[in-house]
Amino acid sequence: MVQTSATPNTTERKARLEVLTLSTIGFTLMFAVWLMFGVLGIPIRKEFGLTDVQLSWLSAVAILNGSLWRLLAGILTDRYGGRVVFTVMLLFTAIPAYLVSQASSYQALLLYAFLVGFAGNAFSVGIAWNAAWFPREQQGFALGVFGAGNVGASVTKFIGPAIIASVPAAGYLGGLVPGGWRFVPFLYAVLLVLMAVAMWLFTPRTDRKPGQGRPFLEMLRPLGNVRVWRFSLYYVVVFGAYVALSAWLPKYYVDVFGLPLYQAALLTALFIFPASLLRPVGGYFSDRYGARRVMYWTFGTMLLATWLLSMPDGHIVLYLPSRIEPDGMREVMHYTMTVWPFTLLVFLVGVAMGIGKAAVYKHIPEYFPKDVGAVGGLVGMLGALGGFFLPPLFAYAQAWTGLPQMTFVVLFILTAISAIWMHLTVIAMLNKAAPHLKGKIEHHPEGH
Structure with missing residues (x-):
């Protein structure tokens, strides 16, 4: 038996x-x-x-x-x-x-x-x-x-x-x-x-x-849910930006750091591999700790890394009395991003993207178990379209400012919008689940 x-x-x-x-x-x-x-x-x-x-x-x-x-x-x-x-x-x-x-x-x-x-x-x-x-x-x-x-x-x-x-x-x-x-x-x-x-x-x-x-129109019905479009934005951040950076980074290494193309391609691979191979790790973490928690880790890491990557080389000029500085100026906080710190930060972005891509798709069968094809298809479509539109956006932002670091300013803003939207949604869900706690931060014991 x-x-x-x-x-x-x-x-x-x-x-x-x-x-x-x-x-x-x-x-x-x-x-x-x-x-x-x-x-x-x-x-x-x-x-x-x-x-x-x-x-x-x-x-x-x-x-x-x-x-x-x-x-x-x-x-x-x-x-x-x-x-x-x-x-x-x-x-x-x-x-x-x-x-x-x-x-x-x-x-x-x-x-x-x-x-x-x-x-x-x-x-x-x-x-x-x-x-x-x-x-x-x-x-x-x-x-x-x-x-x-x-x-x-x-x-x-x-x-x-x-x-x-x-x-x-x-x-x-x-x-x-x-x-x-x-x-x-x-x-x-x-x-x-x-x-x-x-x-x-x-x-x-x-x-x-x-x-x-099932009727075709019935299979499309979940696409009217705003949650699907929120997941799509997440996927633009972790996949569309991955595709865009895979094509953009070799040019960035050549133009900004003056590296030969073969070195630029190898360093770009240090971004591509974690952004691809860590998806199973992201799936495991999502199964064990929950996809939303993993997305917090993803967005937090990307915000920190892209913020540092978006800072242009330069320094701050302080205007001081001539008795302290003869020419009246003092340059402080010199900042220059060299190739290895840059590569490390880009590697961290790749790690976050690899883990985050799995977390986004962990959401879909949980919320739409009968419509993974339609919902996953739309999320994948919009995420991949991000890979089509982001490189021109990088180019226009750089042409407008003259700063190559604008590539990462664009990614920082996009990630921040996604993280804020997710956090506001979580707060709304918590308020709905426990309305009696809405507006209360501290617990006051009875009779106190």
């Missing part, structure tokens, strides 16, 4: 592990494909003779298309199951990935970059799929493990230059396999097809579909 009751539990655990493992590997690959133009852009610019503006649009349109369909992808996952949706998405993305390797003009490359950006929508699929398979007390950790696939942002940074240098420009098999930078998207196209086959063969045949049979 004991053996019989244990069998379903063992089967259930095996199925969960299959879903989590395959979805995480698939998402890592899709994330690498989504952001591959960050590295491929240099040889592409050289071959096509592009300006910096033209080059920037390749990454921008890919990021945009990787954001737009997250809501729909999440809803479809709840309705039809992650196994079907993820497999189809992998196969579809393989087509434009291959076409990128064959592009012969900038216009064609821009179109294929937009289409291959569809890979970014895989995040919503994996979130809804794993939430359907894992119990509430394990969802934070499971979603954090899956979200660690964000580390795919670094995959092309590490393998791309080596592949480009080692594969001959003429390619192989008489050019059937392209060479140079074109080999990277070709390789990704092959890997996407193989991943789709593995996804279909090695995940549970009987999938979970919490939205099956």
Whole structure:
């Protein structure tokens, strides 16, 4: 009898592990494909003779298309199951990935970059799929493990230059396999097809579909809840800003500290890795201590770090009597941010973002257990759109003031707004839960 009751539990655990493992590997690959133009852009610019503006649009349109369909992808996952949706998405993305390797003009490359950006929508699929398979007390950790696939942002940074240098420009098999930078998207196209086959063969045949049979409009109803939009703002801070800084930091290191590009890329990786790999830690903390408490830690760390990073180099000038200072002025509190303190603070921002990303998504199945696809899709969509809009905002703020530190002023303000909104919401919830304590700070014993 004991053996019989244990069998379903063992089967259930095996199925969960299959879903989590395959979805995480698939998402890592899709994330690498989504952001591959960050590295491929240099040889592409050289071959096509592009300006910096033209080059920037390749990454921008890919990021945009990787954001737009997250809501729909999440809803479809709840309705039809992650196994079907993820497999189809992998196969579809393989087509434009291959076409990128064959592009012969900038216009064609821009179109294929937009289409291959569809890979970014895989995040919503994996979130809804794993939430359907894992119990509430394990969802934070499971979603954090899956979200660690964000580390795919670094995959092309590490393998791309080596592949480009080692594969001959003429390619192989008489050019059937392209060479140079074109080999990277070709390789990704092959890997996407193989991943789709593995996804279909090695995940549970009987999938979970919490939205099956529900009307489409009913699945959209939770999006009218202001809480969903608050979670979306949180995700702009911890994910949209992560995507933006991943693209912006190499330029910052080069322009502000005068580092060569390869050093700037390596130091940027010190931000990317904790911001990606610590998601499981954030999920574990959220399961154990509560997602809202973890968000307080996240916002507090980011506010402190971005405040220090936003301070411009300079000093304070005191005007003193000439009997004390012959020229009447004294310079005090000299402040200069050198590269290593800067890197340490950016690393802390990455740690906070990695933990905070998991905490945001821990909220969703708790408040919307039947609508993880729709709510998670909208939150992911708006967060990813933040990654599209923040770099131009950084650039305009810097152009307006002439200070490169305005990048972190923008992040400080955005984080402060999110933290204040969250805290006011918590206070309102506490007042509603215990109205008799509203306005009372100290306890006065009876008869005192």
